[in-house]
Structures are given as C-alpha cells and as structure tokens.
Amino acid sequence: MNILFIGDIFGRPGRDLVRRGLSVLVERFEADFVIANVENAAGGFGITREVCEAVAECGVDVMTTGNHVWDKKEALDYVATEARLLRPANYPVGAPGRGSLLARTTDGRGVGVINLMGRVFMAALDDPFAVALRELESFAGRTRVIIVDFHAEATSEKMAMGWHLDGKVTAVIGTHTHVQTADERLLPGGTAYLTDAGMTGPHDSIIGSQAEAVLARFRTGLPSRFEPATGNPRLHGALITTDEATGRATAIRRLAFSLDELEAMRAETRE
C-alpha cells in the first residue's frame, strides 16, 4: 500500500497546490491513501468547514492538525462533527473532537491515523508518548497500517517518538516547523521516519507568512498582522510504502515539488 503524506497546507497557495497537484501525485505514485496536515489551511491560521471540505474534495482522506487547530473559532464545534478531521490526541479531556481514526482506502483496507503534539517549546498537553500507546491499542486487531503525525517543534522530541513507536506503527512523520528535513529513513523495527514533512505553501515567506511582517515583529517586538505570502509555492510531503500484512514500512521517499514541476508531471502523465 502506498500512502501519501502532505506537509502543512498553508493558506490559499497551499490549497491551490493540492487542488492542482494532488491528483497527479496520486496517479504517479499509485497512492492508495492520502493524509494532509491542514492546521494552516485557512488563511495560514486554522481550519474552517469550507476549507476542510475543499481539501477533502481534492482527494485527501484524513486531515491532521496541530497547535493552530483552534485559530478559527468555528473549528471548536466543527471538529466534533467531521470524523476525517483530527486534532492532537493528547489534548486534555474536555477538548472537542478526536485524535485518531480508523479510515479505509477506497477498496476497504484499513489505515489507522494518529495525530499527536509535542510539548517541548509548545503548550503543555498530556504526555504524547503515553497517549500514543493508548491510541495504538484502539487499533489492535483492526489494522496494522498506522500512520502517526507528530506535530512538534523539537527534533529530539520527534526522533524520540520515532524510536518509541518503532516496530509498533508504519510511520512517524513530523509536522509543524514548515521546513522539510532530509532524514527520511526506515528505523530498525520497520517504522518509516521523517522529522518534518515540510510545508505545502508559499516558500518565499517566513514559514508561510509574508516576510516583512514577521521580520518586523522580530525586530521591534511589536505586534504585527501576518498574512499568507504568495511566492514560490511548493508542495512538500512524503510517500510511505507498507506491507499491509505486517504494517511495516518498506520504503519512505521525501517529496518536494514546485507548481511548475507538478504541472510538468501532469503533462507527462497525459502523454
């Protein structure tokens, strides 16, 4: 089974990349299932029903989030009504929505997805390492293919989660920093690992937002309004191949394409 993982979709430029490029990637890499992190999909901050439905329409099966999940107020109600939209599983009891899902490919094969958030340089949520094991148990006997989106800042915490879950899940893929790392690998127990999938959005920016406003905040310490940038849109993510019988990953490939490269791939596929 081939699973496509798309890194943080940022604003309209990110959604355009998915709309124009996802189907060609699915075709080219024979993807059976698509997961995307959508925490920045609505104007760079959060998620709305309209945006979530538009992303799903492009062929995304399950959507994960992170610290920006509640930025749009409507998400507080919406997340509880949309099963395909996850928020980190280690939010304390009382937070709306859910952090894991047993989804199915179009031909009925089970894929477990778990969304977790780190605690280093981030809000102090429940222990993601303990919650990961608890969530895993919910999939016991139901599927061996399990993909974890670990939304975290610190490389060390992400790598620790990779080793914590090695041999227990198909892949641990990091999100949140918006900068793709080049450390994709198979851990000894058969878990695919990548510290950060990167950002699907405008790369002539500071992690998605217009550079001037972010720079002004760093230089003056004063509040400034961040708007999504537009330049240099790139789709970032990873392709994970797994043996469904064991749930072990057999390969992981990092993906990074400009819009032009995606369009060229589409033209090639048509020939």
Ligand SMILES: [Fe+2]
């Ligand atoms: Fe993000």
Ligand SMILES: [Fe+2]
């Ligand atoms: Fe984030």
